[in-house]
Amino acid sequence: MTPPGTGVATLEHQALGRSDSDAVDATLAASGDAHAFERLYRGHLGRISSLARRMLGDEDVDDVIQDVFVRAWQKLSTFRGESAFGTWLHRLAVNVILGRRETLGIRRQRHLDGDAALELVPGRRTTPEIAMDFETAIERLPAGAREVFVLHDMEGYRHEEIAQMLGLATGTSKSQLHRARMALRQHLER
Amino acid sequence: MTDQWTDRLSEYLDDELVPEDRAALEAHLRQCVACGAVLADLKRIVARVQTLEDRLPTQDLWPGIAAQIGATTGTGSTSAVVPFDRARRRWSFSLPQLAAASIALMAISGGATWLLHPGGAAPVATVPVVSPVPAAGGDPRVALTTSRRAAGQSYDAAVADLQGVLTAGRGRLDSTTVRVIERNLATIDSALAQAQRAVAADSANVYLNSHLAETMRRKLDLLRQAAALVASAS
Numbered sequence: 001m002t003p004p005g006t007g008v009a010t011l012e013h014q015a016l017g018r019s020d021s022d023a024v025d026a027t028l029a030a031s032g033d034a035h036a037f038e039r040l041y042r043g044h045l046g047r048i049s050s051l052a053r054r055m056l057g058d059e060d061v062d063d064v065i066q067d068v069f070v071r072a073w074q075k076l077s078t079f080r081g082e083s084a085f086g087t088w089l090h091r092l093a094v095n096v097i098l099g100r101r102e103t104l105g106i107r108r109q110r111h112l113d114g115d116a117a118l119e120l121v122p123g124r125r126t127t128p129e130i131a132m133d134f135e136t137a138i139e140r141l142p143a144g145a146r147e148v149f150v151l152h153d154m155e156g157y158r159h160e161e162i163a164q165m166l167g168l169a170t171g172t173s174k175s176q177l178h179r180a181r182m183a184l185r186q187h188l189e190r
Numbered sequence: 191m192t193d194q195w196t197d198r199l200s201e202y203l204d205d206e207l208v209p210e211d212r213a214a215l216e217a218h219l220r221q222c223v224a225c226g227a228v229l230a231d232l233k234r235i236v237a238r239v240q241t242l243e244d245r246l247p248t249q250d251l252w253p254g255i256a257a258q259i260g261a262t263t264g265t266g267s268t269s270a271v272v273p274f275d276r277a278r279r280r281w282s283f284s285l286p287q288l289a290a291a292s293i294a295l296m297a298i299s300g301g302a303t304w305l306l307h308p309g310g311a312a313p314v315a316t317v318p319v320v321s322p323v324p325a326a327g328g329d330p331r332v333a334l335t336t337s338r339r340a341a342g343q344s345y346d347a348a349v350a351d352l353q354g355v356l357t358a359g360r361g362r363l364d365s366t367t368v369r370v371i372e373r374n375l376a377t378i379d380s381a382l383a384q385a386q387r388a389v390a391a392d393s394a395n396v397y398l399n400s401h402l403a404e405t406m407r408r409k410l411d412l413l414r415q416a417a418a419l420v421a422s423a424s
Contacts, residue, residue, distance in 0.1 A: 021381060024388045027398060031391040034261030041252060046244030053245060062247050066254050073259045081397050135242060153239050178200035185231045188238065
């Protein structure tokens with residue numbers, strides 16, 4: 001009899017990679033398999049939901065998430081496996097979200113010249129719910145600073161890409177990012 | 191507490207300053223405690239956001255999505271529907287990609303031979319393999335399909351042999367190990383079935399063929415390790 005667990009750790013490594021199964025599901029979905037598309041939806045929902053919520057706030061966010069996945073279904077034929085499916089979906093989601101924010105009129109205050117608006121972000125220190133506070137603080141940033149902060153610090157886009165997506169100068173993207181970070185300092189655990 | 195450098199700290203943190211400005215700011219940081227504290231906070235913020243967890247919607251949005259894409263919901267009742275903008279995907283493959291797929295198939299057939307004859311001489315492929323460079327004028331996809339069929343026969347035999355070893359010897363393994371093996375086999379079998387369906391839907395897709403080959407190889411690896419555990423427990 002083998003000792004309990006012998007070889008288990010090694011065997012656990014046999015699990016299939018996420019990107020591999022995504023690529024398979026994407027192909028199946030492109031051929032009309034809704035089950036495969038539902039697997040993709042459930043696998044990526046958390047990240048897309050978080051992105052939408054952080055970019056837009058709670059209002060209409062469910063509608064935007066649905067829109068992202070419906071668009072993804074419609075455009076599956078353009079996914080060629082040159083990048084991970086998650087990357088492709090994420091790019092599509094950013095485009096849908098940016099388009100939606102225009103519709104919602106968020107752009108009006110996008111670049112509200114900043115410090116006064118940033119003062120509106122309330123600070124609460126050393127509370128048990130500090131994690132939620134930090135998340136809430138991000139959502140309460142002025143739209144322009146929040147968009148740049150989410151895209152740069154949370155989603156990994158470069159300033160040049162952000163500037164192109166948002167129609168800004170690169171320098172404006174950098175200054176918005178710095179303002180957002182400075183506003184969030186008061187929400188750090190001490 | 192702010193000075194001319196405070197507003198440059200994010201650029202410094204992101205390594206976006208030109209060398210001259212970077213050097214000047216670093217000189218400033220050596221003597222400015224306030225800027226050092228701000229920089230430390232900015233670093234913590236950048237690290238902090240990486241720890242935030244994803245948040246799911248408060249309700250399941252799939253029914254609404256399914257309705258919009260024309261799929262039905264409910265267990266086992268989802269029908270296959272054609273995507274709105276479904277255009278036949280055009281795949282183009284380079285010779286290196288074809289070669290990579292060929293190597294994957296060679297690995298399977300060679301691995302199967304080794305598995306069937308462990309301890310023998312160096313592995314010798316017993317099934318035809320795809321030439322990395324297709325013959326002039328030949329269709330590489332035809333060669334790929336032919337080779338896959340041949341390799342598949344050898345693969346099936348190897349899998350059956352190893353599964354026989356596992357079935358006969360599973361009583362010598364502890365229950366945790368057996369459970370992990372069975373769970374991973376089920377996962378891989380499920381992935382295999384999906385990969386086979388995907389290849390059936392897009393048989394010319396070299397990536398999917400390669401993925402199918404890789405999944406088959408993983409199953410062989412798992413079975414080989416399981417067989418080794420049985421042997422070591424004997």
